[in-house]
Amino acid sequence: MLPSASHSVASLDLLGIGNAIVDVLAYAEDSLLVELGLIKGAMTLVDEERIEALYRRMGPAREVSGGSCANTIAAFAALGGRAAFIGRVKDDAMGRVFAHDICNAGVLFRSRPASDGPATARCLVFVTPDAQRTMQTYLGACVELGPDDVDEELVAAAAVTYLEGYLWDRPEAKAACRKAAAIAHAHGRQVALSLSDPFCVARWREEFRELIAREVDILFANEAEIMALYEAASFDDALQQVRRQVACAALTRGPKGSVVVRGDEVHVIDAAPVHRLVDTTGAGDLYAAGFLRGLSLGLDLGACGRLGSLCAAEIIQQFGARAERPLAPLLDRVR
Amino acid sequence: MLPSASHSVASLDLLGIGNAIVDVLAYAEDSLLVELGLIKGAMTLVDEERIEALYRRMGPAREVSGGSCANTIAAFAALGGRAAFIGRVKDDAMGRVFAHDICNAGVLFRSRPASDGPATARCLVFVTPDAQRTMQTYLGACVELGPDDVDEELVAAAAVTYLEGYLWDRPEAKAACRKAAAIAHAHGRQVALSLSDPFCVARWREEFRELIAREVDILFANEAEIMALYEAASFDDALQQVRRQVACAALTRGPKGSVVVRGDEVHVIDAAPVHRLVDTTGAGDLYAAGFLRGLSLGLDLGACGRLGSLCAAEIIQQFGARAERPLAPLLDRVR
Numbered sequence: 001m002l003p004s005a006s007h008s009v010a011s012l013d014l015l016g017i018g019n020a021i022v023d024v025l026a027y028a029e030d031s032l033l034v035e036l037g038l039i040k041g042a043m044t045l046v047d048e049e050r051i052e053a054l055y056r057r058m059g060p061a062r063e064v065s066g067g068s069c070a071n072t073i074a075a076f077a078a079l080g081g082r083a084a085f086i087g088r089v090k091d092d093a094m095g096r097v098f099a100h101d102i103c104n105a106g107v108l109f110r111s112r113p114a115s116d117g118p119a120t121a122r123c124l125v126f127v128t129p130d131a132q133r134t135m136q137t138y139l140g141a142c143v144e145l146g147p148d149d150v151d152e153e154l155v156a157a158a159a160v161t162y163l164e165g166y167l168w169d170r171p172e173a174k175a176a177c178r179k180a181a182a183i184a185h186a187h188g189r190q191v192a193l194s195l196s197d198p199f200c201v202a203r204w205r206e207e208f209r210e211l212i213a214r215e216v217d218i219l220f221a222n223e224a225e226i227m228a229l230y231e232a233a234s235f236d237d238a239l240q241q242v243r244r245q246v247a248c249a250a251l252t253r254g255p256k257g258s259v260v261v262r263g264d265e266v267h268v269i270d271a272a273p274v275h276r277l278v279d280t281t282g283a284g285d286l287y288a289a290g291f292l293r294g295l296s297l298g299l300d301l302g303a304c305g306r307l308g309s310l311c312a313a314e315i316i317q318q319f320g321a322r323a324e325r326p327l328a329p330l331l332d333r334v335r
Numbered sequence: 336m337l338p339s340a341s342h343s344v345a346s347l348d349l350l351g352i353g354n355a356i357v358d359v360l361a362y363a364e365d366s367l368l369v370e371l372g373l374i375k376g377a378m379t380l381v382d383e384e385r386i387e388a389l390y391r392r393m394g395p396a397r398e399v400s401g402g403s404c405a406n407t408i409a410a411f412a413a414l415g416g417r418a419a420f421i422g423r424v425k426d427d428a429m430g431r432v433f434a435h436d437i438c439n440a441g442v443l444f445r446s447r448p449a450s451d452g453p454a455t456a457r458c459l460v461f462v463t464p465d466a467q468r469t470m471q472t473y474l475g476a477c478v479e480l481g482p483d484d485v486d487e488e489l490v491a492a493a494a495v496t497y498l499e500g501y502l503w504d505r506p507e508a509k510a511a512c513r514k515a516a517a518i519a520h521a522h523g524r525q526v527a528l529s530l531s532d533p534f535c536v537a538r539w540r541e542e543f544r545e546l547i548a549r550e551v552d553i554l555f556a557n558e559a560e561i562m563a564l565y566e567a568a569s570f571d572d573a574l575q576q577v578r579r580q581v582a583c584a585a586l587t588r589g590p591k592g593s594v595v596v597r598g599d600e601v602h603v604i605d606a607a608p609v610h611r612l613v614d615t616t617g618a619g620d621l622y623a624a625g626f627l628r629g630l631s632l633g634l635d636l637g638a639c640g641r642l643g644s645l646c647a648a649e650i651i652q653q654f655g656a657r658a659e660r661p662l663a664p665l666l667d668r669v670r
Contacts, residue, residue: 025659027659027660055435056435058435058439059439060400060409060435060437060657061432061435061439062397062400062655062657062659063397063398063432064397064398065395065397092428093427093428093429094428097396097398100390100391100393100395100396102395104391104394104395104396105395129660275611276610276611276652278653278659278660279659318613318653320397322395322397324360324362324397324462324614324654325362325464325613
């Protein structure tokens with residue numbers, strides 16, 4: 001919990017590249033989503049005028065650092081991993097909140113904040129009574145993320161570089177990802193990718209398929225995303241396809257648990273018990289954190305999946321995707 | 336959950352006057368409190384330099400609108416009451432967050448934000464594993480609250496004007512409270528007071544005793560506060576004293592429940608069940624909201640206490656003192 005990044009660049013377990021976003025979370029009835037014309041369960045990109053209009057209609061909220069990849073990196077650090085993050089904020093109040101939170105989670109974050117240009121990104125998260133989340137994102141300062149932000153020293157040093165599919169929505173960010181993947185592989189490192197959102201997959205299906213086949217070592221996707229990727233008729237159909245395309249994949253299925261595959265290995269993991277479902281924001285992000293932390297500790301693949309499930313169960317029992325309570329005790333439950 | 340203050344000034348159930356604060360909540364081990372020299376469970380006022388230093392040492396956090404009185408007012412509105420709030424923010428990012436949250440909770444908030452001077456107030460809340468909260472407050476723009484901010488129209492219109500004891504720490508704010516109480520009584524309205532904090536009570540014991548005897552119609556205090564007020568050797572000793580001094584009092588005792596008194600009536604209320612204790616921030620604030628809402632609905636005094644207990648139980652099962660989920664369903668459990 002103390003200011004950190006005390007670990008050296010030379011010994012990184014994980015580097016994340018993603019959108020640096022502050023989430024603004026509020027409870028909402030389904031009727032409000034209908035009235036505002038929001039696509040339930042999806043992440044939609046909106047402009048500044050629209051985000052302001054939506055914020056005016058949103059209930060009382062709470063501000064929590066977010067961003068899918070950043071959530072994963074923060075949780076990975078909370079699990080004791082040595083992690084770094086690359087993302088763009090502005091030097092404004094919300095940018096300072098984001099930087100404080102990720103640095104004080106123990107993550108190395110040395111991206112310089114922009115002194116001008118668009119404000120730090122915000123994501124309005126509408127949490128409905130069924131604990132589903134519907135997200136409206138204004139990318140703000142994130143749109144400036146490009147190849148120049150890829151810190152070669154960090155990529156070369158990190159055992160795994162983790163990218164979020166959301167970055168494909170911006171050509172410059174996509175170029176940054178491709179550059180990072182090339183550097184990682186040139187240094188014998190691995191590349192991980194999260195597919196982020198089924199609509200994002202639909203927008204970039206062909207590029208993702210090619211990327212996964214050629215450049216991705218570890219793939220994260222939920223059921224809707226993996227089925228969208230392969231236009232599969234069933235989850236099992238998608239599972240069979242992904243096994244032929246990527247060395248390692250973790251596929252999450254909400255309350256149905258997850259399936260993790262690596263070569264001949266296939267583990268079918270039950271979801272961890274949940275006592276009070278509050279908000280599903282961050283379930284996938286925290287699953288990825290637990291899974292990657294398990295891999296970095298050399299746990300067997302099934303234990304990696306179980307750790308992912310435990311982290312996901314923890315985060316959906318609270319509001320927002322940054323854990324309020326320590327995650328490290330979960331490690332004892334899989335070792 | 337929609338933008339509001341649609342109710343007219345002419346029909347207010349409750350007006351709150353208090354510090355307008357954004358809470359910055361983070362989990363912390365007890366050892367960090369020791370290291371930082373913090374008084375566990377208390378609210379301490381600090382200057383800007385100190386709050387910045389403490390924030391640097393604080394773990395990853397979440398920003399939620401706060402302020403004891405403002406929490407009560409927001410919850411009262413969530414319970415369907417017609418409420419207004421008077422408090423000072425600056426026109427900065429955190430001030431806009433505060434205003435958004437209280438307005439969109441359905442509260443009439445027309446205090447004009449300051450365009451210069453100190454920043455919007457922040458309270459760092461360290462939540463320890465036992466769910467206790469330790470608070471460090473930088474008052475910022477709140478120090479400008481004074482008699483001129485007392486909107487006579489609102490005070491005259493509100494059935495009850497609710498003051499927080501914390502305001503006694505600033506002479507100008509105290510003067511605002513005395514002015515509001517005089518206006519309220521001149522219009523045949525009631526005045527409620529929360530004692531806020533046992534250390535605050537110790538600082539202003541004599542003034543509070545006199546105020547309670549002369550000007551307060553409804554008093555809220557927890558066990559530590561009421562015992563500090565009367566320098567009582569036992570809770571029951573304090574209870575007997577307060578019955579002689581004030582028309583109506585609600586005394587909260589954490590897991591031991593609460594005792595509410597009004598004239599000859601005395602109700603001993605059990606605490607409502609809690610499944611997952613997370614953070615006690617706001618327990619007293621939400622109890623007051625439920626109790627006052629019960630009174631405004633004309634419920635019998637025992638039901639007012641039970642509604643207070645249900646609201647308190649709800650808020651301590653989440654982080655922060657603004658309810659993430661609707662409070663209105665709790666009303667059905669006491670009627």
